Amino acid sequence: MKKRVVIVGGGINGLTAANYLQKQNFDVKILEKNNNIGGACVKDSVVINKKPVNYPKGATVLGMMQKFVFEETNLSKFIKTYYPKSPKLVYFKNNFEPTRIYQDVNLLKKELQIKWNEKGDIEGFRNDEAIVIKYLQNIYKKSTVPDISDAENILGKKITELWIKGSAYDLLNHYFTSEKTKLYMGMTVTESGPASIFQKGTAFTIPLMDSGSIFNGYWGFVKNGIWEISENLGKINESIGVKIDYSVSIKNIDHKSKKIFLDNKELDYDYLLFATDPITPARLLKDDKKIKTINDKEFIGTSGKITAFFKNPVVWKYPANDDSLDTSFRFIFSNSDLGEFEKSSQIAYKNHKDYEPGYIQIYPEGAAQRKMGNDEGIEKLILFSKNFSFNKKSKDLVDCKQDILNLLSKYIVNVDDLIETKFLTPADLKETFYFPKGNIDHMTLSGNQNFDKRTFSNQPKESFFRYFDYDNIYYCGAGSFPCGSVAGTPGYMCAKHIINFN
Ligand SMILES: Cc1cc2nc3c(=O)[nH]c(=O)nc-3n(C[C@H](O)[C@H](O)[C@H](O)COP(=O)(O)OP(=O)(O)OC[C@H]3O[C@@H](n4cnc5c(N)ncnc54)[C@H](O)[C@@H]3O)c2cc1C
Known part of the structure; x- marks a missing residue:
């Protein structure tokens, strides 16, 4: 008899885990709280000129996904993507001349030397990062399990200390001399x-943050919008036999008898995977001790x-009249x-201010859509911005x-063309x-x-x-290794572990 897997949560991690397990002869059911998948x-959508315009509600850009996941799930057959090869553009406050972050390391070295007086080792940084x-x-x-002694054996003690065990401050100071280079390279x-x-x-x-392989570590866009990834993976999963229950409310879980109690039925499982935030499993298992342990973590x-x-x-002002930079990512520090x-990140952390300017990452979603042949008539620009306090809503x-x-508005010509905005703060995300x-990483x-x-x-x-000491219960949401993102890596790794174990 096929082993029964129940996955709680139909976000990218639940969907990815489901895909791999179902294909390996497990009988997979996803339980999703919402009436849609995707997390x-x-x-x-927003109505503009009486027409609905879709936009990415949460995640926008694709980059952390592993190429093999994109291909093995068959997403590659349905999804059109694009990533800009043009340099990223970095602006520092009150300096309108952008610095170009070229993909070519020699061009980058020259640019950073001229613009930021960088005298450090750009090439060494890129080479070591690649390793x-x-x-x-x-x-x-x-x-395999992320393990420090394994890292030391493979990468050597020096690289492991700098890149895995050490602080970002020490890493950035090791390679760079310019504060601007350090800020740009360290913002993630x-x-x-x-x-x-x-x-x-x-x-x-x-x-x-550079370890995605779908675009060799770079970030890019999905035709129509990034939700195509979860919507298509949902359809692929259904076509191979994964079952999805929507609008589910889990009442109780008896881990000893391996039963899940819903409103009107009960389900048996052999394996139970939580692809949610990490507190939800402890709550559903009514395990106060674990709730306390988890609440002590940093969220x-x-x-x-x-x-x-x-x-x-x-229309961008700096530089002006350069169409080749339309789809470039831009950053304002x-x-x-x-x-x-x-200081500004810690002000937000300690909740001393509602908003302390740090950096804005600008994703040219609209220009990228046009590049992919999807001219929607309305141009979307996404401003992913730091640092907000976590307890106030956008209103x-x-x-x-x-x-x-x-x-x-200081950087664009046609600010009067701005007709609508949607704004989410950490409190709204919660x-x-x-x-x-x-x-966003749970x-x-x-x-x-x-x-x-x-x-x-x-x-x-x-x-x-594994979720603490629970037999056959696992956690593979964004709060597990390696991190969040529209990648599905924790879901894939967890599924693989179960497959290898059987
Ligand atoms: C504003 C924003 C911008 C972001 N930008 C990017 C970006 O540009 N690129 C990128 O790669 N990543 C981005 N991210 C991060 C990325 O979206 C997340 O890390 C990723 O989607 C997490 O996937 P997940 O499957 O682990 O969890 P989720 O997407 O959170 O999915 C969890 C699912 O579990 C369900 N669930 C929760 N509780 C229960 C329950 N009790 N019973 C049943 N179901 C339950 C939820 O409804 C949800 O569907 C962004 C996130 C946000 C919010």
């Missing part, structure tokens, strides 16, 4: 939440997202050195949104997507919750994705 990778990334991608593919450390760059273990987030998120709708394509960067932070739009304290990528420590297992070496 934080879903669309929403760490290769190592990580191997862990993902083989679903606080992308999900306010991890301190001084904390040991935070260096790891830098190679982690605070500080990211906000503004989706700006323009009635015409966005309000901090000028690592000290300020730390209470209208002024902060305006500050961000005012800053943006409510909308059930992320505890609004962290749990902060702080030093204590990174690499080998990003697990809830009481036996990580034997079973990294």
Whole structure:
């Protein structure tokens, strides 16, 4: 008889785990609380000129996914993607001349030397990062356990200390001399939440965020929108026999008899996977001790997202008249050195201010859609912005949104074409997507919750994705290794572990 797997949560991780398990002869059922799948990778729509316009409600850009997951799930047959090869453009406050982040390391070296007076070792940084990334991608593919002594054996003690065990501050200072280079290369450390760059273990987030292989570590776009990934994976899963129950309310779980109690029925399982936030399983298992243990972890998120709708394509001022940069990612920094960067992220963490400007990542969703042949008539620009306090909703932070739009308006010609905005703060993310304290990775990528420590297992070496000491219960949501993102890596790794175990 086929082993029965119940997966709680139909986000990218639940969907990916389901795909691999069903194909290996498990009988898989997904239980989803919402009336749709996708979790934080879903669309929403806004009516403009009496016409509905879809936009990415949570996640926007694709990059962390492993190429083999894209291909083995068959997503590659249905999804059209695009990633910009043009340089990224970086602006520092009150300096309108952008610095170009070229993919070619020699061009980059020259640019950073001229623009930021960088005298450090760009090439060494890129080469060493590539070694760490290769190592990580191997862990993902083989679903092996992230382990420090293994890293030391393979990468050597020096690289492991710098890139995995050490602080982001030490890593950045090791390779670079310019504060601007350090800020640009280190910004991902606080992308999900306010991890301190001084904390040991935070260096790891830098190679982690570049370890996707779908676009060789770069980030890009999906035709129509990133929700096509979860919607199509849902359809693929159904076609291979995965069953999905929507709008489910789990009343109780008896882990001894391996039974799940819903409103009107009960389900038996052999394996139970939670692809939710990490607190939900403890709540459903009514395990107060675990709830307390988990509540002591760091969950605070500080990211906000503004989706700006323009009635015409966005026209950039700096540089002017260069169509080749239409789909470039752009970044505006309000901090000028690592000290300020730390201060503003920690102000948000300690909740001292509603919003403390840090950086804005600008994703040219509309221009990318046009590039993929999807001209919607309305141009979307996504402003992924730091640092918000985690406890205020967007309706209470209208002024902060305006500050961000005012800053943006200095860089574009046609600000009058802006006709609509949608704004989400960490408090909104908590409510909308059930992320505890609004962290887009479910749990902060702080030093204590990174690499080998990003697990809830009481036996990580034997079973990294096991949920504490529960037999046959696993956790593979964004709070587990390696991290969140529209990638499905934790779901894949957990499924692989179960497959190998059988
Ligand atoms: C604003 C924002 C911007 C982001 N930007 C990007 C981006 O550009 N690129 C990127 O790669 N990532 C981005 N992310 C992160 C990414 O979306 C998440 O890390 C990823 O979607 C997490 O996937 P998951 O499957 O682990 O969890 P989720 O997507 O959170 O899915 C969990 C699922 O579990 C369900 N669930 C919860 N509780 C229960 C229950 N009790 N019973 C049944 N079901 C339950 C939920 O309804 C949900 O469907 C962003 C996230 C947000 C919010």
